[in-house]
Amino acid sequence: MGWNSFQMSCRTMPYYDYICEKCGKDFEESVPIARREEPTKKPCPVSDCGGEVRMMFAKPFIGDPWHFTGKKPDEGFRDRLKEIKSKHLHNTINVR
Secondary structure (H helix, E strand, C coil), X not given: CCHHHHXXXXXXXXXXEEEECCCCCEEEEECCHHHCCHHHHCXXXXXXXXXXXXXXXXXXXXXXXXXXXXXXXXXXXXXXXXXXXXXXXXXXXXXX
16 A cells, blocks of 8 residues: 555545434435534434434444354364364363
C-alpha cells in the first residue's frame, strides 16, 4: 500500500446503521465518529413517516464458527486437537 492509498484509507469515515422506530426501514450513513448521533436527531429520511430514528448496534459474534457454517472439522484436525489436548494438563478442550 503506497502512501497516497494509506492517506485515503485514513480519510474514510465509518458507516453506521440506523432504523426508523415508526416504519421499520433501515439505512446507513458514513459520518465522522463525533457526529454519529446526528441522524438520530432528524426524522426518518427513508420515508415521509416522520418517525424517530435510532442507531442499530450489531450483536457480537459468540460461538463456534464450525457450528454456524455447518462444516465439521476433518479427521486430521480432530487428531491434531487430541494430540494438543494430551500434552496440556488441566485443558478444557472437548474433542469428539
